[in-house]
Structures are given as structure tokens and as C-alpha cells.
Amino acid sequence: MYRVRLFAIRHSRSFEWIYHRVEQALVALDPVLSRIGYQRVERPVALVEKVVKSVLFDCKMCGQCVLSSTGMSCPMNCPKQLRNGPCGGVRPGAYCEVKPEMKCVWSLAWDGASRMKNGAQIAEVLPPVERNLEGSSSWLRVSREKAAQLREAHEARRTTIAKAFPGARKVEPSTAPLVEEPEAAHLDPTIDRPAGAKGGQG
Ligand code: SF4
Numbered sequence: 001m002y003r004v005r006l007f008a009i010r011h012s013r014s015f016e017w018i019y020h021r022v023e024q025a026l027v028a029l030d031p032v033l034s035r036i037g038y039q040r041v042e043r044p045v046a047l048v049e050k051v052v053k054s055v056l057f058d059c060k061m062c063g064q065c066v067l068s069s070t071g072m073s074c075p076m077n078c079p080k081q082l083r084n085g086p087c088g089g090v091r092p093g094a095y096c097e098v099k100p101e102m103k104c105v106w107s108l109a110w111d112g113a114s115r116m117k118n119g120a121q122i123a124e125v126l127p128p129v130e131r132n133l134e135g136s137s138s139w140l141r142v143s144r145e146k147a148a149q150l151r152e153a154h155e156a157r158r159t160t161i162a163k164a165f166p167g168a169r170k171v172e173p174s175t176a177p178l179v180e181e182p183e184a185a186h187l188d189p190t191i192d193r194p195a196g197a198k199g200g201q202g
Helices: 002-010 012-028 030-036 038-057 105-113 119-123 138-171 183-187 197-201
Strands: none
Touching: 002 012, 002 038, 002 105, 012 030, 012 138, 030 038, 030 138, 038 138, 105 119
16 A cells, blocks of 8 residues: 555646546535435435545545645655644654654655646645545535536626626617616506506506
């Protein structure tokens, strides 16, 4: 497993690309997943995620995957589970203080990040791990959040256009012309009233 983990870090750029594609696919599937119910697909997706990521990254299913920010080196493999860089005890040759047979995950993280397109993300401070998310699918959570953000952005754009429409009409009427009401609507005082309204008022 350790060798595969090192392989993933050496090919972090390719895995970054694959991760991006998987995320895009899941975001595109959001309408289907919403219809089925995210709770229903949580277990099978989490199982697939666990199998794939355990083999490739020695994943511990923390539920808040940060591989894209850590050069594809899982920080949960650090014996101290540090999420924001190495402790002060890294041995010569970048070996771990607690497990001298393995390299410090943060030394590997910097190595992997240096090969990635968005490797600079490693400089961002990561939030502490939320233990209540342990075991859940990070793929589903992230793609669901992204899909919701896209929906909100789309809705905001629609609202902005709708608000801009009356303004555009004032400045340049031909860009947003008003449909003229029929002449009869102004002449016939009963035209807007419901059928029964005439009798009730009489
Ligand atoms: S950061 Fe969490 S979800 Fe990502 S590989 Fe490590 S344990 Fe698994």
C-alpha cells in the first residue's frame, strides 16, 4: 500500500486531473442523485470511495478529503494526524519521527503539490477535521455543495437580468420593448373584472 501511495504522489498531476473529472461527473449527475435521494446513494458511493482511495492513498475515510490541497498525500496517515504541515520532529531524510520506516506525509505532500496544477493550495490553512463526518463520502458531499453553488449562481444571474430589464427599457426601449395593451382595455371599464364581480357590486 505504501508503494502505491508513493506512486500516487509521484503522479499527483494525473490524479488531480482524474479527481476533477470525477467531480464534474458527480456535479452533472446532481439532478439524478437528488431525485434518487443523496441519503440512499451515500452508502454504496462511500463504499466505492473507500475501496478506491484505500488502495491508492491509504485513505482513512475522514469524510473531508483534502488530497487536492496536499499533493495527493493523505494527512490522515500522519501518526499525529496533522492537517496543516509537519511537526517539529521530522528525521533526517524527511522520515517520520513516530514511524521511522515511512517518509513524513507532509514532506511527500510538498513533493506532490509541486507537480500539481493547483499545487499552491497547499499554502492554505485547512480547517480541523470534523470527526462526525468520518466514514461518509467526501465525493458526494463536495459535488453536492458544488452543484448547490452553481444553482445559486445561476439563480443570481437570472435575478440580475430580471432587475436590469426595466432599467434597460428606460435607457434603450428597443432592447426591451413593452407590448402595447389593446385599446379596448382602456375603453371598457369592465374588462379587468372577474365575471361575477359586476353583480356583486351592483
Ligand atoms: S484526506 Fe480523508 S478522505 Fe482524503 S484520502 Fe485522507 S482520510 Fe481519505
